[in-house]
Amino acid sequence: MTVTTGRKLLALASATLLLTACASKEERAGVEQAASGSGWSAGMPVVKVGLIGPVTGAFAVAGISMENSVRVEIDRLNAEGGVGGAKLELVVRDTALDPAKGVQAANEFAGDDSVGLVIGPALSAFYNAAKPVLENAKKINCQPMVATGDFTSVKYGYRAQDPVSLDVQKIVEHLKAEGITSVGIVYEGDDAGKGTAAEIQKQAEAAGLTFAGFQETRNDDQSHRAYVENLKDAGAIWISNSAGGAKTMAAAGETGYKGLIVGGSGARNISFVEAAGDAADGAIFSATYYPYPGKEGRDTWKPGYRTHIEEIEKRFGKNTGPKTGAESPKAAEIAADCVLAYAKAAEQAQSIDPDKVAATLDSIEISDQETPSGNSISPDKHEFFGIDDIHVYQWKKDADGWHTVEIGK
Known part of the structure; x- marks a missing residue:
């Protein structure tokens, strides 16, 4: 390298250092961000x-x-x-x-x-x-x-x-396969309840099932017994995804309801099992992937799910029902x-x-x-x-306690 070339490189380097020194903190942060990760900048820290x-x-x-x-x-x-x-x-x-x-x-x-x-x-x-x-x-x-x-x-x-449309599709297919001919719903009279009831009626009737009616609940209801009794002849009762679903499940046990209790992904919540006790045994719900309370080993779990759940358990623990011992991740x-x-x-x-x-x-x-x-x-x-991401699960109780099993695979 010639002396002249060396001087040019030195001058260029000095100018670069001077410009960097004069740049604002925001500009320097942008340079640092652009140099990190995949090489592009979000434009903010x-x-x-x-x-x-x-x-x-x-x-x-x-x-x-x-x-x-x-x-x-x-x-x-x-x-x-x-x-x-x-x-x-x-x-x-x-x-x-x-x-x-x-x-x-x-x-x-x-x-x-x-x-x-x-x-x-x-x-x-x-x-x-x-x-x-x-x-x-x-x-x-x-x-x-x-x-x-x-x-x-x-x-x-x-x-x-x-979405409720897919949950209902999975459950209606299961009810039809089991020979159940009618289904009703107990749910809050809000947007979710009305939307779910309309979807159940539409899909049930299209599949040849009788829609037994929509019982609209109130947030201040102490019991859902009257609603369940109004649907006592229905082959299945769909329950709410929210806290009211637990009351319906408990009322089904109190009244000796003989049909199936069904619902969407909210029914995987162990509060439903806690409220209903043994009446929850056999309850069916449709949901996205949920192997947690099942009996299969964790080596069968999908890797991203397993990594996430085990980090949740490490940092936050898990929910355990004081009456039933049923477990769920705090996730x-x-x-x-x-x-x-x-x-x-x-x-x-x-x-x-x-x-x-x-x-x-x-x-x-x-x-x-x-x-x-x-x-x-x-x-x-x-x-x-x-x-294809929606599965049908059933709550079961045996000598090992409460767990879910996937049905209709």
């Missing part, structure tokens, strides 16, 4: 994930489970470098089952440019109230606890739960799927721009071996899961 759900009150177990799963997945992704060099940060807002608080939280997140993903508001009525806010603000949002309603009309919203794995899908879409788009992320989410493919829930993510009309 932190991308917030806003979670809206009931973390206090009667349905707190659901909100806390969502928070646990989202936190575990965020920590995992941050350990791998975050998203575009930015760290993910969880911000939780409690609805306490108050729809107004859900809308208030949605407005807060909608006005915060650092929020890249909103999870919730949990429950159909709450989401329906907040949906216009999230759409108008172009906030990518993911719904792991909204079973009813149509997501084809939204651009930025995605459902990460088994809502489908909420963690929301974070994984968002992060992968942003990485593929190399951007956190909501339009680019949404376009990528519309065609993303994530294997069921990788996801925290053990379900494949392949959005169709903004639905993460399809009919």
